[in-house]
Amino acid sequence: MEQHTDKLAADFILTGASRLVTAAPGTHPSADGALGVITRGALAAHAGRIVWIGPENQLAAHVALDGLPKDAWLDAGGRAVLPGFVDSHTHFVFAGDRAEEFQLRHAGVSYEELAARGGGILNTVRATRSASAHKLEVIAREHLRGFLIHGTTTVEGKTGYGLDLETEARCLDVMHTLATAPADMPRIVPTFLGAHTIPPEYRDTPDGRARYVDLVCEEMLPDFAGRARFCDVFCERTAFTVPETRRILERARDLGYQLKLHANQLGPSGGAGLAAALGATSADHLDFASDDEMDALARAGVVGTLLPGCSFSLSIPYPAARRLYAAGVPVALATDFNPGTSYSENMQMMIALAVSAMGMTLDQALVAATHGGARALAMEDEVGSLEVGKRCDLIVLSTADERHLAYHFGVNLVARTVVGGVPCAP
Amino acid sequence: MEQHTDKLAADFILTGASRLVTAAPGTHPSADGALGVITRGALAAHAGRIVWIGPENQLAAHVALDGLPKDAWLDAGGRAVLPGFVDSHTHFVFAGDRAEEFQLRHAGVSYEELAARGGGILNTVRATRSASAHKLEVIAREHLRGFLIHGTTTVEGKTGYGLDLETEARCLDVMHTLATAPADMPRIVPTFLGAHTIPPEYRDTPDGRARYVDLVCEEMLPDFAGRARFCDVFCERTAFTVPETRRILERARDLGYQLKLHANQLGPSGGAGLAAALGATSADHLDFASDDEMDALARAGVVGTLLPGCSFSLSIPYPAARRLYAAGVPVALATDFNPGTSYSENMQMMIALAVSAMGMTLDQALVAATHGGARALAMEDEVGSLEVGKRCDLIVLSTADERHLAYHFGVNLVARTVVGGVPCAP
Numbered sequence: 001m002e003q004h005t006d007k008l009a010a011d012f013i014l015t016g017a018s019r020l021v022t023a024a025p026g027t028h029p030s031a032d033g034a035l036g037v038i039t040r041g042a043l044a045a046h047a048g049r050i051v052w053i054g055p056e057n058q059l060a061a062h063v064a065l066d067g068l069p070k071d072a073w074l075d076a077g078g079r080a081v082l083p084g085f086v087d088s089h090t091h092f093v094f095a096g097d098r099a100e101e102f103q104l105r106h107a108g109v110s111y112e113e114l115a116a117r118g119g120g121i122l123n124t125v126r127a128t129r130s131a132s133a134h135k136l137e138v139i140a141r142e143h144l145r146g147f148l149i150h151g152t153t154t155v156e157g158k159t160g161y162g163l164d165l166e167t168e169a170r171c172l173d174v175m176h177t178l179a180t181a182p183a184d185m186p187r188i189v190p191t192f193l194g195a196h197t198i199p200p201e202y203r204d205t206p207d208g209r210a211r212y213v214d215l216v217c218e219e220m221l222p223d224f225a226g227r228a229r230f231c232d233v234f235c236e237r238t239a240f241t242v243p244e245t246r247r248i249l250e251r252a253r254d255l256g257y258q259l260k261l262h263a264n265q266l267g268p269s270g271g272a273g274l275a276a277a278l279g280a281t282s283a284d285h286l287d288f289a290s291d292d293e294m295d296a297l298a299r300a301g302v303v304g305t306l307l308p309g310c311s312f313s314l315s316i317p318y319p320a321a322r323r324l325y326a327a328g329v330p331v332a333l334a335t336d337f338n339p340g341t342s343y344s345e346n347m348q349m350m351i352a353l354a355v356s357a358m359g360m361t362l363d364q365a366l367v368a369a370t371h372g373g374a375r376a377l378a379m380e381d382e383v384g385s386l387e388v389g390k391r392c393d394l395i396v397l398s399t400a401d402e403r404h405l406a407y408h409f410g411v412n413l414v415a416r417t418v419v420g421g422v423p424c425a426p
Numbered sequence: 427m428e429q430h431t432d433k434l435a436a437d438f439i440l441t442g443a444s445r446l447v448t449a450a451p452g453t454h455p456s457a458d459g460a461l462g463v464i465t466r467g468a469l470a471a472h473a474g475r476i477v478w479i480g481p482e483n484q485l486a487a488h489v490a491l492d493g494l495p496k497d498a499w500l501d502a503g504g505r506a507v508l509p510g511f512v513d514s515h516t517h518f519v520f521a522g523d524r525a526e527e528f529q530l531r532h533a534g535v536s537y538e539e540l541a542a543r544g545g546g547i548l549n550t551v552r553a554t555r556s557a558s559a560h561k562l563e564v565i566a567r568e569h570l571r572g573f574l575i576h577g578t579t580t581v582e583g584k585t586g587y588g589l590d591l592e593t594e595a596r597c598l599d600v601m602h603t604l605a606t607a608p609a610d611m612p613r614i615v616p617t618f619l620g621a622h623t624i625p626p627e628y629r630d631t632p633d634g635r636a637r638y639v640d641l642v643c644e645e646m647l648p649d650f651a652g653r654a655r656f657c658d659v660f661c662e663r664t665a666f667t668v669p670e671t672r673r674i675l676e677r678a679r680d681l682g683y684q685l686k687l688h689a690n691q692l693g694p695s696g697g698a699g700l701a702a703a704l705g706a707t708s709a710d711h712l713d714f715a716s717d718d719e720m721d722a723l724a725r726a727g728v729v730g731t732l733l734p735g736c737s738f739s740l741s742i743p744y745p746a747a748r749r750l751y752a753a754g755v756p757v758a759l760a761t762d763f764n765p766g767t768s769y770s771e772n773m774q775m776m777i778a779l780a781v782s783a784m785g786m787t788l789d790q791a792l793v794a795a796t797h798g799g800a801r802a803l804a805m806e807d808e809v810g811s812l813e814v815g816k817r818c819d820l821i822v823l824s825t826a827d828e829r830h831l832a833y834h835f836g837v838n839l840v841a842r843t844v845v846g847g848v849p850c851a852p
Contacts (some may be wrong), residue, residue, distance in 0.1 A: 085598075
């Protein structure tokens with residue numbers, strides 16, 4: 001039967017949202033407050049993108065609903081709906097774990113002693129190097145499932161536990177394989193972090209560092225160009241210096257990578273200033289950034305990515321979120337999911353930490369975990385808010401009010417995760 | 427067919443535990459370390475109690491396995507098994523929530539302003555008073571489900587949001603109804619906390635306080651004797667004084683109640699000293715207990731119950747767990763689940779906070795969350811560890827090693843909860 005209508009075509013309809021949090025205030029006449037909340041909201045998508053959003057009682061007037069199959073409808077059942085979380089900083093491809101090391105550290109065993117026992121990042125490098133692509137894929141898939149059931153619909157993933165051409169390539173391959181998996185996956189954004197630490201085989205000779213930076217710049221970066229969207233460097237006293245970082249990132253930029261930095265996590269490394277100077281997309285951690293550096297980041301439009309899971313895991317002070325807001329730096333919140341310093345896939349936990357331990361408001365934390373994360377991946381035109389034209393990536397909570405986030409803590413409040421208009425989890 | 431055997435009869439068999447954490451070191455020759463871990467362990471129960479525990483390869487020699495129905499077996503599948511958590515301090519019977527108040531408080535709105543808007547504990551009292559027994563039961567059942575899926579098999583519950591004879595009785599009734607529900611519930615231990623705060627109708631006259639304490643002592647306590655196992659008082663500058671607390675608890679003791687105190691949460695209330703003097707079963711919070719008070723608690727054998735969820739929720743410093751251990755006070759860890767200051771049913775979150783924010787080791791936190799909780803309920807002969815003769819209350823993790831607790835944080839690592847030999851959740 002031919003259909004004569006000027007209504008919008010759709011293949012996914014969400015109804016019954018008590019509060020539809022757009023995270024895009026000002027984009028819709030019904031979207032109230034700092035989070036742009038539409039009360040009793042609905043949404044329609046076509047081919048994975050949002051085509052209409054608004055109050056449910058206006059849905060039928062705008063969207064062609066007749067004849068839509070039953071499985072095109074998702075009833076939020078009077079619960080709150082939010083954009084899926086965008087986790088812009090993780091290291092989800094690795095083998096092994098460091099649970100024992102974590103517990104020993106918290107039982108008072110020193111870093112030096114743990115290192116002497118083979119602990120730390122090189123522990124994970126050993127396990128990752130000896131793991132097959134298949135094994136890494138199985139493990140990574142399980143991690144991604146963890147992200148998904150906790151509401152993350154876009155996840156950045158870094159290499160950096162290979163530290164040789166072959167293993168770094170294998171980790172990138174795993175991300176690409178998973179990114180093209182048929183379904184039930186968050187979107188994956190691959191980042192090359194060959195400069196995570198100096199690999200063990202380059203540590204014993206005076207020119208080892210320089211030779212490894214050469215390897216990164218002259219072999220790895222050209223080889224991976226186009227396969228990793230970002231290049232990241234761990235710029236820290238214990239890792240790569242500012243000149244080394246600059247050399248790597250300038251080379252990466254020339255090859256078409258976008259830039260990120262692990263900056264000022266453990267001390268005033270100068271990484272934040274470099275991120276501003278290079279116009280990086282984001283500078284991450286920022287536990288020790290000075291006021292001048294924050295101002296520079298703000299002027300350069302660099303996103304400051306805060307990773308409170310590290311502070312929680314390491315029992316160290318939290319980054320000064322309020323100073324970033326005061327300086328006008330755009331803020332993202334991410335898990336830093338990794339086996340050493342933040343083993344959590346749950347962005348809701350980071351939101352709770354942001355509110356409880358970093359003095360952020362829930363509105364700030366929610367925006368940082370969605371729109372902020374999208375900006376930190378230069379994907380704000382695609383994901384991070386619920387707006388017409390963007391990807392239909394959203395979560396349905398188990399509660400009617402998004403203000404239960406942070407308040408009702410330590411539990412998973414996500415009942416349903418939708419990626420590209422497809423309900424994926426649980 | 428007649429069976430001739432001197433083997434133990436069982437109706438529940440657990441096998442396949444990579445690590446069977448008994449939390450009862452020294453009770454079994456195979457139980458190693460501070461947690462009494464049996465590698466490749468198994469366990470048998472009959473009529474809800476453990477009849478045998480040990481290495482799996484010795485199971486068949488001791489337990490009659492022939493002809494056991496398939497559903498009597500639970501295969502842990504190579505994952506870790508622990509005693510169910512004993513959450514010895516919660517307020518799970520209430521109506522309404524205070525999500526908006528929580529978010530406003532963290533957005534900088536003052537306590538005074540929130541109180542003027544009708545916030546705080548009296549908000550919950552209003553909602554609870556106006557809720558029917560059926561409504562309270564439905565809500566409480568949902569909370570109990572939350573405890574269960576996160577691994578709690580015994581949960582204490584306090585009244586204290588009624589503050590009048592009728593509503594306090596209704597809240598006790600709800601706990602009794604749920605305690606006798608057919609299945610899929612944690613064990614419930616009811617506590618009477620009529621002295622939670624001075625109810626609003628007693629606040630406007632000079633003798634109001636005294637009249638409310640009279641009501642508690644002369645009507646409520648006699649009425650509820652035998653129906654609540656414990657009597658608890660919120661002894662605090664903003665609630666009940668030491669003399670008021672003493673009067674209530676001495677009356678309760680005479681009526682056969684066991685005693686608990688909310689002590690030294692917000693300041694040096696003197697509650698901890700009183701708990702020691704009265705020989706209470708536990709003194710809870712202890713954020714501001716002096717060294718002398720800690721010594722007194724240790725001498726009196728009073729359990730110190732730590733509630734880190736409050737500190738997390740209120741963004742205030744954490745209680746000094748290490749001082750309790752140094753003083754020799756037995757330590758319990760609990761959620762303080764309530765709608766105002768700790769809205770979390772998840773003991774795993776409390777374990778993570780204990781390790782990350784209170785300097786406890788995982789072994790300490792696990793013992794405090796199981797055996798410690800049992801001691802805080804005077805139930806250490808029944809629950810809190812996996813030993814022959816005790817209830818078969820246990821959890822199967824989703825991971826092979828209990829050391830993933832605290833380390834892999836912000837997620838639910840409990841795959842299966844068993845109460846009295848019956849798998850209940852998920």
